[in-house]
Amino acid sequence: MKKTEVPQQNAKAFMGHSKLLYAVDEQGRYAPAPCNGWEAEEIVLDQAIAEYVRLASDAWQRARTGAGSTLEYHMFKQRMDVVLLAQSTGFFKWRVRRDLKPGAFARLSASRRERYGDALGQTPAQLDTLPDQA
Amino acid sequence: MNAAAATVVPFDHRQSAHCESGVISSLLRHNGLDISEPMAFGISAALGYAYLPFLKFGGLPLFAYRMPPGWIIRGLTKRLGVRMHMQTFRRPEDGTRALDAHLAAGRAVGIQTSAYWLSYFPPDMRFHFNAHNLVVYGKRDDQYLISDPVIDILVECEASALQKARFTRGVLAPKGLLYYPGPVPAKPDLRPAVRKGILFTTGMMVHVPVPIIGTRGIRLVAGKIRKLDPRQEAHNKLLLGHIVRMQEEIGTGGAGFRFLYASFLQEAAALLDKPRLAALADRLTEVGDEWRRFALHAAKMCKGRMDMDYKMLADQLLHCAAEEDTIYRELRAEVK
Numbered sequence: 001m002k003k004t005e006v007p008q009q010n011a012k013a014f015m016g017h018s019k020l021l022y023a024v025d026e027q028g029r030y031a032p033a034p035c036n037g038w039e040a041e042e043i044v045l046d047q048a049i050a051e052y053v054r055l056a057s058d059a060w061q062r063a064r065t066g067a068g069s070t071l072e073y074h075m076f077k078q079r080m081d082v083v084l085l086a087q088s089t090g091f092f093k094w095r096v097r098r099d100l101k102p103g104a105f106a107r108l109s110a111s112r113r114e115r116y117g118d119a120l121g122q123t124p125a126q127l128d129t130l131p132d133q134a
Numbered sequence: 135m136n137a138a139a140a141t142v143v144p145f146d147h148r149q150s151a152h153c154e155s156g157v158i159s160s161l162l163r164h165n166g167l168d169i170s171e172p173m174a175f176g177i178s179a180a181l182g183y184a185y186l187p188f189l190k191f192g193g194l195p196l197f198a199y200r201m202p203p204g205w206i207i208r209g210l211t212k213r214l215g216v217r218m219h220m221q222t223f224r225r226p227e228d229g230t231r232a233l234d235a236h237l238a239a240g241r242a243v244g245i246q247t248s249a250y251w252l253s254y255f256p257p258d259m260r261f262h263f264n265a266h267n268l269v270v271y272g273k274r275d276d277q278y279l280i281s282d283p284v285i286d287i288l289v290e291c292e293a294s295a296l297q298k299a300r301f302t303r304g305v306l307a308p309k310g311l312l313y314y315p316g317p318v319p320a321k322p323d324l325r326p327a328v329r330k331g332i333l334f335t336t337g338m339m340v341h342v343p344v345p346i347i348g349t350r351g352i353r354l355v356a357g358k359i360r361k362l363d364p365r366q367e368a369h370n371k372l373l374l375g376h377i378v379r380m381q382e383e384i385g386t387g388g389a390g391f392r393f394l395y396a397s398f399l400q401e402a403a404a405l406l407d408k409p410r411l412a413a414l415a416d417r418l419t420e421v422g423d424e425w426r427r428f429a430l431h432a433a434k435m436c437k438g439r440m441d442m443d444y445k446m447l448a449d450q451l452l453h454c455a456a457e458e459d460t461i462y463r464e465l466r467a468e469v470k
Contacts, residue, residue, distance in 0.1 A: 001388060001423055013258035017286050020151045021388040022172065022397045024419060030172070030397035032149070034286065040426075040433035041382050044375040047436055049258060051192075051372065079250070081192055084262055087304030121251065121298065 003033050011037025013045055052079050053134075060134035069105035070130050071116060078120045088119040141234075142272035143242045147281040147288050151387025151394055154206040155180065156283025157244045157267040162216070164242055165318040176398030177327045178209030179334035181391055185351045185358075194373055197355065197380045199390030201338075203265035203306055207244075207313065213327035217316035222309040226301040229310030230293065233270060233278075236312070242271040242281075246308035251299035254280070254289040263384075264306040270296075284385050328402045329469045335395075336466040340459055349459045356451035362444050374432045374447070382429050389422030389429075396422060399465075410468050414461055421457045424450060 003023045018036040025031055056076035062068030075085050082100070086093040091112075098104045099112070108116075113124040120127070145164060150156025150171045159174040175181070182201045189196040201209075211218045223229035236243045249255060249266040272279035277290040291299075300310045339348040346354060355377075362370045380390075387394035396418040403411035428450040434440035435447075 001393060001419070001426065013256055015256040017256065019284060019385070020149045020286075022151060022393040023388070028416065030393070030400050030415075032151070032171075034149070035388075038382070040378060040430040043433040043437045044378045045258065045383060047371070047375040048192075048379060079261060083190060083193075084304065088262075088302060090303055119303070 003031065006033045006035050007038040008035065009037040009039055009042065011042045011045075013037075013042065052076060055081075057134035060130065063102075063130050066102060069100055069102045070128055071105050072100045073130060073134070074120050074122060074127055075100070080120070085116075085119060089115045091115070140272065140274040141237045142274070142279060143237065143240055145242045145269065145271035145281050148283075149286050150283040152200075152385045152391070153267040153282075153284050154203065154265075155394075157269055158207050158210055160269060160281065160283060161242070161244050161315055162210075162214075162318060165315050166320050167214075167216075167318045167322070169324075170401065172394050172398035173324070173328075173401055174206060174210050175391070175394050176335075176402065177213050177324065177331040178206040179331040179338070180206045180209065181335050181395045182338055183348055183351045183390075185346045185355050187346070191376075194376045197377050199381060199386060199392075203246075209331070211315065213330055214319070214322055214324075216318050218313050219316060220311065220313045222311050223301075224309075226297050226310065229300055229312070230297050232310075233312060234273065236314070237270065237273055241314055242269055243312050243314045244269050245300060245313075246311040247296070247299035248302040248308065249299075251295055251302065252282075253291050253295045254282070254285070262302075262304075264302055264304060264308055266299075325406055328405060332402065332465060332469045336462040339462045340466070349455045349462070352451055352455035352458070356448040356455065359444050359451065360448035364442070364444075367442065370442075370444075371436045375436050378429045378432050378436075381425065389425040392418055392422035392425055406469070408468060411465070414465050414468070417457065417461050421454055421461065424454050424457070428454070 001023045003025050006021055006023050014037055018034040021033050021035045022030055023033040056073060059068055059073040059076050063070045063073045082093055082096050086096045099108060110124065113127060117124045117127055148160055150159070152175065155171045155175040159169050159171045162169050180200050182198060184198040185195065186198065187195040207218060221232060223232065233243065244267055247266050247268065249263045250260045268280055268282040270278050271281055276293050278293060278296050280289050280291055282289055300308055302308065342348050345351065396415040399411050399415035399418065403409055403415065428447060431440060432447055435442045
């Protein structure tokens with residue numbers, strides 16, 4: 001890639017920052033080249049974030065109607081899934097899956113609640129709450 | 135007399151493409167050895183390719199364009215004969231106390247963190263990745279002063295957030311890892327290290343008889359893309375988007391580290407006085423351009439700005455695999 005071809009498409013995710021690429025100058029010499037956004041990256045980043053938003057809003061709907069737990073909502077809200085939540089709490093996947101069901105979640109011990117809260121950056125009490133909008 | 139509210143170790147911040155090669159090259163420079171990021175990346179033999187279907191991220195397999203985290207720091211210091219002091223901690227408070235002690239002793243240190251809990255990261259760039267690296271060079275009140283190699287400016291992070299980021303659990307858990315180099319030779323002979331690095335990388339890319347690694351791995355992924363079921367378009371789009379993110383977004387310097395490596399080859403050509411390496415660097419740049427075109431096409435197909443064409447994407451990857459294969463073989467012959 002030539003330095004003059006480094007995309008500068010001002011990605012909103014970068015919030016005015018730029019990242020560093022390596023590109024060649026007129027003489028064909030490599031040098032660091034800042035880039036403040038590229039269409040391809042922006043598309044796939046938006047796509048990944050939209051997927052988390054979709055999962056969180058589905059979970060929000062379920063939690064609203066009582067078909068799912070608020071824990072499931074908070075899991076997706078913090079860009080996690082069952083595998084990641086299991087890894088970051090140290091619990092087995094099957095136990096996390098069970099704890100995501102509303103009944104099991106309501107009966108959770110204080111210490112397990114705290115571990116979930118810790119992994120999700122929430123206080124144990126916050127895990128019970130649901131915002132007005134997903 | 136009370137302790138000063140601020141401890142600051144003068145540190146020269148230079149932005150890098152990749153966090154690990156960035157941190158290690160700035161730490162070495164801070165300690166008297168001026169080494170560029172591409173040099174750190176190349177000597178440590180960090181370039182690679184691997185398709186790891188058994189490691190899932192959000193249900194999608196891992197596509198790696200480099201060797202695993204920790205490789206650059208270990209590989210570079212080993213080949214340069216620098217001893218790296220590394221500490222991990224069981225209890226978060228101990229980790230924070232040790233960090234403060236190092237700063238008080240005038241030492242800037244590298245640490246491993248999760249990218250998700252760093253408050254200065256733009257929200258859209260925060261993902262649960264446990265092997266981010268950065269340099270802490272000071273503390274002012276409750277804020278740590280940070281030189282994060284992938285960010286263009288100096289940043290700050292509150293103590294509680296940094297502690298959380300250093301002690302996340304799970305895959306590649308940082309366990310509060312903190313590191314700094316021991317005595318650093320000011321002018322080591324880089325030539326043997328460069329040769330060893332190139333031999334390792336080229337061996338990894340073309341001579342490992344495992345179908346998921348090196349250029350074989352690229353061909354395998356090309357085949358997988360070719361055979362994607364058109365009826366599963368929603369899933370296929372997630373997969374392609376994921377591949378492009380691994381290649382471009384996660385601090386690779388462009389084209390999945392290929393530009394970074396080509397830059398290293400240019401430096402190596404001058405160092406070893408082998409102009410052939412510079413010619414191979416040019417060819418690797420062209421392959422990198424093809425990787426970038428692949429990424430752009432795949433992204434546009436995900437967004438519906440281009441018709442979905444699995445065959446075209448697969449052919450592009452095959453082209454990259456074939457080109458890289460010959461480049462690495464010639465490179466290997468050249469330094470052997």
